[in-house]
Amino acid sequence: xxxxxxxxxxxxxxxxxxxxxxxxxxxxxxxxxxxxxxxxxxxxxxxxxxxxxxxxxxxxxxxxxxxxxxxxxxxxxxxxxxxxxxxxxxxxxxxxxxxxxxxxxxxxxxxxxxxxxxxxxxxxxxxxxxxxxxxxxxxxxxxxxxxxxxxxxxxxxxxxxxxxxxxxxxxxxxxxxxxxxxxxxxxxxxxxxxxxxxxxxxxxxxxxxxxxxxxxxxxxxxxxxxxxxxxxxxxxxxxxxxxxxxxxxxxxxxxxxxxxxxxxxxxxxxxxxxxxxxxxxxxxxxxxxxxxxxxxxxxxxxxxxxxxxxxxxxxxxxxxxxxxxxxxxxxxxxxxxxxxxxxxxxxxxxxxxx
Amino acid sequence: xxxxxxxxxxxxxxxxxxxxxxxxxxxxxxxxxxxxxxxxxxxxxxxxxxxxxxxxxxxxxxxxxxxxxxxxxxxxxxxxxxxxxxxxxxxxxxxxxxxxxxxxxxxxxxxxxxxxxxxxxxxxxxxxxxxxxxxxxxxxxxxxxxxxxxxxxxxxxxxxxxxxxxxxxxxxxxxxxxxxxxxxxxxxxxxxxxxxxxxxxxxxxxxxxxxxxxxxxxxxxxxxxxxxxxxxxxxxxxxxxxxxxxxxxxxxxxxxxxxxxxxxxxxxxxxxxxxxxxxxxxxxxxxxxxxxxxxxxxxxxxxxxxxxxxxxxxxxxxxxxx
Ligand SMILES: Cc1ncc(C[n+]2csc(CCOP(=O)(O)OP(=O)(O)O)c2C)c(N)n1
Ligand SMILES: [Mg+2]
Numbered sequence: 025x026x027x028x029x030x031x032x033x034x035x036x037x038x039x040x041x042x043x044x045x046x047x048x049x050x051x052x053x054x055x056x057x058x059x060x061x062x063x064x065x066x067x068x069x070x071x072x073x074x075x076x077x078x079x080x081x082x083x084x085x086x087x088x089x090x091x092x093x094x095x096x097x098x099x100x101x102x103x104x105x106x107x108x109x110x111x112x113x114x115x116x117x118x119x120x121x122x123x124x125x126x127x128x129x130x131x132x133x134x135x136x137x138x139x140x141x142x143x144x145x146x147x148x149x150x151x152x153x154x155x156x157x158x159x160x161x162x163x164x165x166x167x168x169x170x171x172x173x174x175x176x177x178x179x180x181x182x183x184x185x186x187x188x189x190x191x192x193x194x195x196x197x198x199x200x201x202x203x204x205x206x207x208x209x210x211x212x213x214x215x216x217x218x219x220x221x222x223x224x225x226x227x228x229x230x231x232x233x234x235x236x237x238x239x240x241x242x243x244x245x246x247x248x249x250x251x252x253x254x255x256x257x258x259x260x261x262x263x264x265x266x267x268x269x270x271x272x273x274x275x276x277x278x279x280x281x282x283x284x285x286x287x288x289x290x291x292x293x294x295x296x297x298x299x300x301x302x303x304x305x306x307x308x309x310x311x312x313x314x315x316x317x318x319x320x321x322x323x324x325x326x327x328x329x330x331x332x333x334x335x336x337x338x339x340x341x342x343x344x345x346x347x348x349x350x351x352x353x354x355x356x357x358x359x360x361x362x363x364x365x366x367x368x369x370x371x372x373x374x375x376x377x378x
Numbered sequence: 379x380x381x382x383x384x385x386x387x388x389x390x391x392x393x394x395x396x397x398x399x400x401x402x403x404x405x406x407x408x409x410x411x412x413x414x415x416x417x418x419x420x421x422x423x424x425x426x427x428x429x430x431x432x433x434x435x436x437x438x439x440x441x442x443x444x445x446x447x448x449x450x451x452x453x454x455x456x457x458x459x460x461x462x463x464x465x466x467x468x469x470x471x472x473x474x475x476x477x478x479x480x481x482x483x484x485x486x487x488x489x490x491x492x493x494x495x496x497x498x499x500x501x502x503x504x505x506x507x508x509x510x511x512x513x514x515x516x517x518x519x520x521x522x523x524x525x526x527x528x529x530x531x532x533x534x535x536x537x538x539x540x541x542x543x544x545x546x547x548x549x550x551x552x553x554x555x556x557x558x559x560x561x562x563x564x565x566x567x568x569x570x571x572x573x574x575x576x577x578x579x580x581x582x583x584x585x586x587x588x589x590x591x592x593x594x595x596x597x598x599x600x601x602x603x604x605x606x607x608x609x610x611x612x613x614x615x616x617x618x619x620x621x622x623x624x625x626x627x628x629x630x631x632x633x634x635x636x637x638x639x640x641x642x643x644x645x646x647x648x649x650x651x652x653x654x655x656x657x658x659x660x661x662x663x664x665x666x667x668x669x670x671x672x673x674x675x676x677x678x679x680x681x682x683x684x685x686x687x688x689x690x691x692x693x694x695x696x697x698x699x700x
Contacts, residue, residue: 067559073560073631074632096561096565098530098558098567099527099528100531102532164417164418165418165479165481166479167482168495346695347698348695349698351693352476352478353416353477355691356476356689356691
């Protein structure tokens with residue numbers, strides 16, 4: 025499958041550059057203007073003089089749309105998720121919000137048992153068009169504010185999972201998520217927000233992206249070849265796309281051309297693009313910030329190993345966080361998060377030894 | 379102040395502890411601004427009376443649980459300031475060896491479970507600590523700190539009900555500082571007082587001036603006695619106010635200026651200082667000495683933290699399992 029960028033030339037020509045926060049806010053604003061059924065529900069998202077959510081994404085939206093549509097809640101994650109699911113089944117298109125992805129564990133019953141299963145249990149009679157936005161990634165806040173949670177949700181049938189790595193994808197995928205008739209868990213990486221001022225993140229990645237003025241949507245299930253290459257395929261999401269692209273630059277200096285694929289959505293997953301690339305480069309590695317055991321990368325390795333068995337020259341390697349909680353001390357956190365150096369070394373090893 | 383059972387020595391100890399909490403937060407504020415502390419901090423200046431008043435009524439072996447805003451709780455419980463400061467500096471001599479950070483300060487051996495940064499997450503844990511005390515026949519209690527915001531999450535209701543039906547030795551302490559992050563209490567609760575909810579579980583509930591340290595001490599003492607005597611939990615609501623923003627990045631524009639100013643008039647440290655002075659317990663000279671000794675303790679804590687080694691990166695891999 026080809027990348028949607030090639031279908032939207034405007035993305036390349038416009039001069040406008042936005043941060044992830046700005047792009048996500050614009051997606052919410054456009055969809056709210058377009059469809060009165062879209063509401064926002066979450067903690068501290070619309071309070072006057074407040075934050076616009078934990079990372080400012082909803083700043084200014086209560087002023088435009090009012091508190092009828094930008095609904096501040098008590099600290100009640102289970103009910104936030106469940107009320108969103110119920111309202112979705114009742115004809116609205118809620119975009120719910122948790123301040124840190126880690127709090128999704130509180131909402132797990134409503135997401136995994138209710139939102140994900142209402143359609144199936146009703147014999148296909150109900151749909152639950154809701155989005156659950158959740159920031160992930162380790163940012164020196166320790167074990168309860170830094171987890172990557174994609175794997176928990178890819179495992180639940182009935183939930184879609186998106187994980188944009190840049191503002192352009194963020195906007196296009198969020199708009200698609202809002203229009204999707206299914207519950208979508210929408211992961212955003214704290215270091216990719218591009219938050220400014222007091223909310224700027226130490227170690228944040230400068231990701232300003234071209235975002236066209238014209239409306240566009242990015243379909244789910246279309247991975248993007250973020251960098252073409254012939255020697256090895258690196259599949260990644262969120263922050264790890266950026267680490268992989270940095271690694272690819274270093275590898276190029278050493279004569280190794282790595283192809284970097286940004287999965288963009290985990291459910292549905294673009295098996296074709298990854299399999300085609302793996303067959304071409306004959307070597308595959310997967311990079312994720314989640315804990316190694318049972319991460320989404322394990323699923324990719326298993327399936328691609330299956331369908332590309334005869335085409336691969338090397339074992340499939342996975343780079344992930346170790347099986348530990350997220351530590352607080354920056355020196356340990358650095359050790360925990362997969363590094364550019366590890367990606368380079370692993371790619372080098374696969375290319376040199378096989 | 380006269381109906382309290384505290385003697386002058388105890389009162390001065392309480393006062394010093396409050397000053398230590400306040401000055402600790404002042405240090406942390408500047409260290410943070412200077413970029414010397416990683417991560418984020420949620421500060422508790424303005425809430426010293428609730429932390430110190432509650433902990434002054436505890437006995438050895440009792441356990442507290444805390445929240446994302448744990449600095450004063452830890453100091454009030456008597457954890458060594460050095461080990462707290464070192465934890466904020468992410469050093470291996472910290473109370474959690476650099477693995478926890480500001481939001482998880484604690485040391486169970488010294489009577490404080492690592493603070494829980496999931497709002498409401500500590501309420502079942504405190505209840506479980508109390509179940510263990512009851513089961514093991516210990517005369518100890520658990521004191522469970524949480525904010526007004528936590529009164530709306532499921533764990534609050536589930537755990538307090540369990541504590542109530544099993545008569546567990548636990549005191550639930552809601553520090554109602556009027557806001558959960560940017561959200562004012564009135565927006566998210568239809569009852570005026572969190573303590574009203576105690577009735578739903580059949581336990582006593584009361585609302586106390588949380589900036590009056592001796593009022594807190596008295597209320598906690600009787601709730602603790604009740605819990606220790608096997609008569610079950612109490613829900614104490616301590617009305618107070620945080621002087622700082624919610625976290626390091628919050629200027630607090632959602633709070634009216636006059637509201638902030640009014641609460642600063644009721645600064646718990648200042649109030650107690652005045653009360654003790656008026657009663658002849660504290661002299662100007664004694665106050666100066668206390669201030670100097672607190673500054674010295676903090677100087678030493680910062681020095682200790684700075685000179686302590688960082689953990690090895692590979693320490694990341696240890697402590698996952700017992
Ligand atoms: C379950 C959960 N939801 C949201 C948050 C984000 N958060 C951290 S502190 C806070 C406000 C807590 O308010 P309150 O309980 O009143 O405590 P205070 O901060 O006032 O001490 C919020 C929303 C969290 N840590 N945990
Ligand atoms: Mg509060």
